Amino acid sequence: MGGMLVLERSRDVMRTIIQRRWLALLAAALALGSAWAAPPQVVSELTVAQVTTVDGKTVLRPAPVSKPGDILEYRARYTNHSAAAVLGLVANLPIPAGTTLVDRSQIPPDALASTDSTHFAPLPLTRATRLADGSEQRVLVPIEEYRALRWSLGTLPPGGSAQVQARVRVNDVAPAGNGTAPAHPRG
Structure with missing residues (x-):
């Protein structure tokens, strides 16, 4: 059972990392888009x-x-x-x-x-x-x-x-x- 808990935590950590990367990518795209529209x-x-x-x-x-x-x-x-x-x-x-x-x-x-x-x-x-x-x-x-x-x-x-x-x-x-x-x- 302890192995399942570690596996779930690993998935949560990975999900958080992926979400942060997508947010960073989205922020960069928006910044670039606003530079084009400036x-x-x-x-x-x-x-x-x-x-x-x-x-x-x-x-x-x-x-x-x-x-x-x-x-x-x-x-x-x-x-x-x-x-x-x-x-x-x-x-x-x-x-x-x-x-x-x-x-x-x-x-x-x-x-x-x-x-x-x-x-x-x-x-x-x-x-x-x-x-x-x-x-x-x-x-x-x-x-x-x-x-x-x-x-x-x-x-x-x-x-x-x-x-x-x-x-x-x-x-x-x-x-x-x-x-x-x-x-x-x-x-």
Whole structure:
């Protein structure tokens, strides 16, 4: 009979150990699930304004619609809502179809640029062109072909924010097939 008591106690101990392990596993799964459902550490906000001149001063106004020749300023603000610093923050700012980057309007000025929103290089962009004699020459890529800008912002401290911006001119006619959305509906 003493052997039965030891066997029952062993089963109870094993049941308790298994229950604790399942509870630990469940707690870990819930913690992981809540991490997936947690709000993002860095929130980005993109705004656009029309750039005008009033009495010799630059003024930014809301830009619900735009027309050819308008200058628009895009600003992307990144805010760290976490309690820890975010390392290696990279900011991307698309250049919408139907617009052309205004040369040297990017802030900070050390942006990289891209014609395909995938491959980035320092400004001004260049590409190799084959000459009639078979040699290659580097030529400037027309600024009208730029489709995105990128900045390496480094470390963003807890509660900190960083902003990038650039201006574009609305084109007369949007180039076909470049894969980005127009700046605004034309009015």
